[in-house]
Amino acid sequence: MDEKNSGVREARRNRHWRQIHESAVLLVLENGLPATTIDAIAAAAGVSRRSFFNYFPTKEDAVLGTRDPWLPEVEWAEFLSSKLPVLPRTAKLLAAVLNTSTQAGEGFRRRREMVRAFPELRRRTHVHVQAAEQLVATALIERLKPHQAALLADELPNDPDAQHALVLLAGTITRFAFTEDPEEFARDGQAAVLRASEVFAALLNPPSR
Incomplete structure (x- = not known):
């Protein structure tokens, strides 16, 4: 019942x-x-x-069909247990948080059309992006328990400024994934972010000559 x-x-x-x-x-x-x-x-x-x-x-x-983002516990647990390098792992977490601001991925084309017709709506989308980045940054600083921090110590910087920089880099990867193929990002943001992370990894770690 x-x-x-x-x-x-x-x-x-x-x-x-x-x-x-x-x-x-x-x-x-x-x-x-x-x-x-x-x-x-x-x-x-x-x-x-x-x-x-x-x-x-x-x-x-x-108008946009959006709401304030939040941090899903399932994706947070996946972030903690993931074997990926910390940057793509953080980008995946950020993409998951961003996706909570939309209604189950619906209305993607309409949102784009409304933003094109009324550019002032873009400010609201930026607010959601900034809120999502802040949620992830806060989680990295405040939500890691001692044993979790120890597991991530080899990759996750212990300095708050470095953690903030990590989130900003993750945001850049996420925005790149979106601008490269917005519709693919709407269908499978996690896969799109992983591919974008590979592009950034090649730039940050160029092969030795």
């Missing part, structure tokens, strides 16, 4: 999410971004203003 109720609640949440997102897109296409208000989006979607904020932190997120 609990599983059935949980499924009903999830279906209702997904339906409300789509209603708000679709309403936001239609209103912005019709009236422009500045003239579209959260109250108008909520009214068009048939939800309260309070309910709107249960699904989207800003009207820009409602």
Whole structure:
């Protein structure tokens, strides 16, 4: 019974999410971004203003179909147990965090189209990227337990500045993977990041002549 109720609640949440997102897109296409208000989006979607904020932190997120990123525990555990070098491992973790800001990978083409039509939306995507980088940086500094840090000691720098630099490099790899093939990144961001990491590894460690 609990599983059935949980499924009903999830279906209702997904339906409300789509209603708000679709309403936001239609209103912005019709009236422009500045003239579209959260109250108008909520009214068009048939939800309260309070309910709107249960699904989207800003009207820009409602238009893009995005939300604040978070650190998935499964990917964090995979980061800790991975045999990959620390840079591609961190880039994979960052890509996983970035993917939490979208609705299960849906609406990729529409997001690109909306950003092209309304470039001011790009600022919101940058906010999510910066938030994702901060989440990963904080995890590296604050969430590693002593035995985990010991396991990673050979690769993970112990200096906070170096850890921050590591996350910035991982962000560069992730952005490169996205710009090289955005649609592939949307389909399988982890694989795209690994291929991009190989390009950077060749640049950072050129073969001896």
